[in-house]
Amino acid sequence: MPQTVPPQRADDPEIPLFGARTKARELAAxxxxLRAELERARLEMNRLGVLPAIELEQYRERLTREITEQTATAQAQKADLERQLRDLSQQVVVTEEAALLQEAGVYDYRHPLSDAVAYQSALAGLQAKIKSMAKGGAVLAATGWTVNGSAAEGRVMVxxxxxxxxxxxxxxxxxxxxGLKPYKLDSAVERLGKVAATIAKLGKTxxxxxxxxxxxLRVRELEITADYQAKLAEEKERERExxxxxxxxxxxxxxxDRERARLDKERQHYANALAALQAKGDVDGAAQMQERLLQIDTAIEDVDYRAANVRAGYVYVISNLGAFGEKVVKIGMTRRLDPLDRVRELSDASVPFNFDVHALFFSEDAVGIEAKMHTRLADRRVNLINQRREFFYATPQEAKEYLLELTGSLLQYDEIPEALEYRQSLTQAKERTP
Structure with missing residues (x-):
């Protein structure tokens, strides 16, 4: 079928190409x-043979110099035009290739992996293959189709x-x-497969x-994009943690620091009181003050030890019956002087009910005990992807057995969660039910 040639626009790359060719023809002319002028000059010199030899030689040299300069200029302009022709030809090729890809629906856009350094090489290779196949090989079709008895029209239609x-x-x-998210990879691959199946159905004839x-290739693109998105999410989670x-x-x-300042202030207060009692000769009062000073000194030593030993702290086992059920516990550690402060913070972290404490075990190596507890319950992790989430499918009784094996003894462990607000909520819900 004949194709109508559209009128050329001012920004059409064919226009500079046409102008370059015209300039080349002008230079050749x-x-x-100049060559004709040189020939005429030679004839003139022969005619003027009567002139002195010196003047004739000067005239010849001048003409030769002008011809040489004009020839050099023409050669330079020719080389420049040839370079422009090559550049324009390359632009035409690139434009034609872009048009072919756009016809197939392949566009250059900001890919989610464009800024991912570790994936740029794989992305570039994959996109090159996609573009190559989009120009031929991405779609398979019948080759002997005819329209109105015409094989040519059939090929155009196909x-x-x-x-x-x-x-x-x-x-x-x-x-x-x-729009890909790591957890949507399987559904995305399935959806793209359904699209391919639909196309095969529509083009069955x-x-x-x-x-x-x-x-x-397109599925592989989805896979590496999902892999990057997953690593990006992990990195953000690590930053958050x-x-x-x-x-x-x-x-x-x-x-x-606050506790140390408080103890220092209290110690100074009792030291002043001790000095006053000793000055008055109050032996009994001075003995009581001395005993209190010893207690404060012990407390100061404990605080200094906690400050110096970053592995010391409390291992805690807590649960939230109303939020997670009776077979989920959280096992962690805190270096807080009052470990219940940490539990109260967790209870305020967007959960419907407060956490119940089953154990608060102080250890000089709380970090090590926590790690061993996590290792023993590794196959029971609730979140198998993010290892920093410390929730496990285990009952408080099972957690107690593991903790007892690691510590050797436990002074206190509450197996039954109080879950006061949760139980009260259940009671009120039953009362409301007609």
């Missing part, structure tokens, strides 16, 4: 003209319909890539279908 279906497929693939190799850890450390240090 100028060189021809080609146009193939491009239309490929555009639909690529548009869906691009949308899935742009002409045997049009997306090739398996091209489909695998690190910020939380630093906040906790600051709170611990501030708490230790």
């Amino acid at each position: 100028e060189v021809t003209h 080609r146009d319909f193939s491009k239309l279906l490929l555009r639909a497929y690529n548009a869906e693939a691009d949308n899935l890539v742009r 002409m045997h049009i279908r997306i090739s398996e190799d091209y489909h695998r 690190e910020k939380a850890r630093l906040r906790e450390e600051r709170r611990v240090q501030q708490e230790i």
Whole structure:
């Protein structure tokens, strides 16, 4: 079918290409003209043979110099025009390739992996293969189709319909890539497969279908994008956890500093009282003050030890019956001087009920005990992806057995959670039920 040639626009790359060719023809004509002038000059010199030899030689040299300069200028302009022709030809090739890819629905857009350094090489190779197949091989179709008895018209129809279906497929693939989340990978791959199946169904008459190799490339694009998104989410989670850890450390240090200042102030108060009692000769009162000073000194030593030993702290086992059920516990550690402060913070962290404490065990190596508890319950983690989430599918009784094995003894452990607000809520809910 004949195609109508659209009128050229001012920004059409063919216009500079045409102008370059015209300039080349003008330069060639100028060189021809100079050669004719040289020939006429030679004839004139022969005619003027009567002139002195010196003047003739000067005239010849001048003409030769002008011709040389004109020739050099023409050669330089020719080289520049040839370079422009090569550049314009390359632009034409790139424009034609972009047009072919756009017909197939393949566009250059800001890919989610564009700024991912570790994935840029894989992305570049994958996109190159996708573009290559989009220009031929992405769609398979019948080759012997005819329209009105014309094989040529049949080929045009099959080609146009193939491009239309490929555009639909690529548009869906691009949308899935742009909005992909790690947990949606399986559903995205399944959806793209359904699109390919739908295209095969729509193009069944002409045997049009997306090739398996091209489909695998687009699925691979989804896979590496999901992998990057997962790593990005993990990195953000690590940053969040690190910020939380630093906040906790600051709170611990501030708490230790406040306690040390309080004890120092109290010690000074009792030291002054002791000095006054000793001055008055009150032996009994002085003995009581001395005993109190010893207690304060012991407390100061404990605070200094906690400040110096970052592994010392409390291992806690807590549960939230109303939020997570009776077979989920959280096992962690805190360096707070009052470990219940940490439990109260967790109870305020967007959970419907307060946590119940089953154990608060102080240890000089609370970090080690916590790690061993986590190792023993590793196959019972609630969150198998984020290892910093400390919830486990275990009853308080099971956690007690593991903790007892590691510590050797426990002074206190409450197996039955109080869950006061949860139980009261259940009671009120039953009373409301008619």
